[in-house]
Amino acid sequence: MTRTALVIQHDPTIHLGNIGPVLSEHGYQIRVVDVHREDVAELDPLAADLVVVLGGEMGAYETEEHPFLIAEQDLLRERIGAELPTLGVCLGAQLIAGALGERVYRGDTMQIGFRRVQPTPAGADSPIRHFDGVPVVEWHGDTFELPASATRLASSSDYSNEAFAIGAHTLAVQFHPEVTDAMHESWVADGYNELDEHAIDPDALRADRDRYSAGMQAASRAAFSEWLSSLDAVGDRRPGANDVESGEDSDQRLARKKSSSSSPHSSASTPA
Secondary structure, rough: OEEEEEEEEEEOOOOOOOOHHHHHHEEEEEEEEEEOOHHHHHHHOOOOEEEEEEEOOOOOOOOOOOOOOHHHHHHHHHHHOOOOEEEEEEEEHHHHHHHOOEEEEEEEEEEEEEEOEEOEEEHHHHHHHHHHHEEEEEEEEEOOOOOOOOEEEEEOOOOOEEEEEEEEOOEEOOOOOOOOOHHHHHHHOOOOOHHHHHOOOOOHHHHHHHHHHHHHHHHHHHHHHHHHHHHHHHOOOOOOHHHHHHOHHHHHHHHEEEEEEHHHHHHOOOOO
């Protein structure tokens, strides 16, 4: 059975990486949305079987400079409220927190490099356990408050919220388990100015990649494969899952949604 994965991408160098092959192996047809070329507000939040929101160089709070972030949070709020499968990576995790009304802000430290994350007791009983003892790529300076409906799955020495889940349908990671060797080299080569600002030796990052990347690749494959398999038990909860039989497609549902939201009798959506 072919399923659809809608991938929201903010930068061509910050892509699905090693998650892409895992999605394909689990039967997902991948559609990548470039937020700089497509209007996120025109997307049906409920149409895809899975939504993946990737990382980016902007902060989740920089909505004036990047108004598409508002549309992304609106999409995530509705989707998570409907308990539909959703994955957030780094900025994506921050946008999920922001969509649910939590503060996203500049942290005290900049994390760049391979760092260890420590699963919580809940994380040790989740796919995040595969990262226990495995250094993973970190490249962020922002953090967020944990949503009230979320369960913390991992922390690090600098930040308490490295991974969380909401029910069985939403998973978010602050770190970058998706990064392949080629992606990492691109980030290092393009980030010399930032690395110099933080007194980080690019060759040291490369040496750590040689030492730790293989373990992270294996952990990432194991974690996301397990999580995707767990979604099969959740089933298809989309309100429009039977619309094919009724003759209504996703574009018609989106038009109906917009018409309803513009009605004077419609109510505002409530965060999950």
